[in-house]
Amino acid sequence: MSAKDRDSLLIARRNLKMARSPEAYIRGTTRLFYNWLARHSLSVPDGPAVWICGDCHLGNLGALADRNGDVAVQIRDFDQAVIGNPAHDLIRLGLSLASAARDSDLPGVTTARMLDALIGGYESASGKSQAHTPHLRQPKDIRKLVRHSLRRRWRDLAMENFQTKHPLLPRNKRLWPLHRSERAAVLALCRQRKLGEIVLEPEKLQKSCNPTVLDAAYWVKGCSSLGHLRCAVLVGDGKHRPVSLLDIKEAVAAAAPSAAGSGMPRDDAERVVAGAKALSPNLGNRMVAARVMDKAVFVREIAPQDMKIDLGRLGAKELCEIAHYLGGVVGLAHGRQMGEHDWRSWIGELTSGRKRKPDAPSWLWTCVTELLSIHDKAYLEHCRQFALEHH
Structure with a gap:
């Protein structure tokens, strides 16, 4: 496609x-x-x-x-x-x-x-x-x-989003194959040590000395985000066991009016992360701004408890x-x-x-x-x- x-x-x-x-x-x-x-x-x-x-x-x-x-x-x-x-x-x-x-x-x-x-x-x-x-x-x-x-655990997150407990992202109406160039760019991003340190929980990294990407797919999710780049990335512990689910989402210009001289970050992904840290520390502290194919994106780990x-x-x-x-x-x-x-x-x-x-x-x-x-x-x-x- x-x-x-x-x-x-x-x-x-x-x-x-x-x-x-x-x-x-x-x-x-x-x-x-x-x-x-x-x-x-x-x-x-x-x-x-x-x-x-x-x-x-x-x-x-x-x-x-x-x-x-x-x-x-x-x-x-x-x-x-x-x-x-x-x-x-x-x-x-x-x-x-x-x-x-x-x-x-x-x-x-x-x-x-x-x-x-x-x-x-x-x-x-x-x-x-x-x-x-x-x-x-x-x-x-x-x-x-x-x-x-x-009460929610990893299996609840997997079944809710992907209808499977296996460490793969099934291709269906919500998960589409990435274009070859997109997949290469996403994999390159996920290999960055900075991303692992900021997004993944320290305990998971200690148990997983070599976290690897098990699968990545285009994620048809949300409403206003449809039409922009969005990826689900399944990260494993090097032994084919899932450790984290990452949501990579393109950041676009905000429609909400900003205050004059507010000094917000010019990069839209950095703006989103800064806003998250200020408003909701629980989520903001597990988000990071990055770039995929010259597009500003932000990455967050989706926890099973997020509802x-x-x-x-x-x-x-x-x-x-x-x-x-x-x-x-x-x-x-x-x-x-x-x-x-x-x-x-x-x-x-x-x-x-x-x-x-x-x-x-x-x-x-x-x-x-x-x-x-x-x-x-x-x-x-x-x-x-x-x-x-x-x-």
């Missing part, structure tokens, strides 16, 4: 995937989100310039293991990470939660309460000590996610509890980058409306409801354009 044919197939697959549900459409329309935000002149508080996720929807938060195997719920995707306005993360997450509320057939008042809970959770992360040591009460669904995460939040139909109370908790998770990610004075000043600006009236701040309510209306029309048009002919 030529590169041109592969790209056209991936673009078609992305369009169909985005048509599956409103939430799937949200995940694939980051650039449109920021275009809509700017075009409709929505009033957004101007927050302090810190690293933000830039694409903070439900699917981009979840359980992440650190290098010692401990698990915490943190942000898990940084393709759009920039030094920018933290309010953008709240709006993006609010939009995702509002969509989830409608998928659960909950009344409109639930969305108002949920957005209030989101801001309340974000505010609860105040204080420098809490910015480093989370003290957030986990809802039942989050506790279940963390318990499940801690995204996947919510089914929820009741109003459960959804509000999750919104409060995730608001705290995002608040901790932002707050650890600010001094006490800056954090209190920022929270004061965000919550000034709530002190006068016990509901969601008018700016967040206005942004989310306006964007939800725009999103619905665009989603239906997307379905008519790309999915109608396949049914």
Whole structure:
């Protein structure tokens, strides 16, 4: 398959995937989100310039293991990470939660309460000590996610991603052969000692004096990343036993607006890694920037304990509890980058409306409801354009 044919197939697959549900459409329309935000002149508080996720929807938060195997719920995707306005993360997450509320057939008042809970959770992360040591009460669904995460082992990771326990990557609809030049470049990258020292856990390297690449394949994964280089690499211990699964992903220019004079790395892969380290140490400390065939890429080890939040139909109370908790998770990610004075000043600006009236701040309510209306029309048009002919 030529590169041109592969790209056209991936673009078609992305369009169909985005048509599956409103939430799937949200995940694939980051650039449109920021275009809509700017075009409709929505009033957004101007927050302090810190690293933000830039694409903070439900699917981009979840359980992440650190290098010692401990698990915490943190942000898990940084393709759009920039030094920018933290309010953008709240709006993006609010939009995702509002969509989830409608998928659960909950009344409109639930969305108002949920957005209030989101801001309340974000505010609860105040204080420098809490910015480093989370003290957030986990809802039942989050506790279940963390318990499940801690029980997972290599075989669970392999079966979930590849439907096999063997130390090979089966070629199927999700794993395609790499082009010869791509495979050579990926293998050359994985032979770099720097990569092994940064990405692989020290204990694994001690047990495996000669880690080797068992297999590598083009990974058809995600939504917005379809059409860009992405590889799954299985690393073994030299005795054909799997040690690590590496995810090599092309870094592209961010759609999220960055603050003027922010001093971010110019290289997109270095930008992604810097954002990850600032926002989610559990993941950022096992990522590295590199290049493959003159493309900026970042490499991360996927741990068996890594799991995204996947919510089914929820009741109003459960959804509000999750919104409060995730608001705290995002608040901790932002707050650890600010001094006490800056954090209190920022929270004061965000919550000034709530002190006068016990509901969601008018700016967040206005942004989310306006964007939800725009999103619905665009989603239906997307379905008519790309999915109608396949049914």
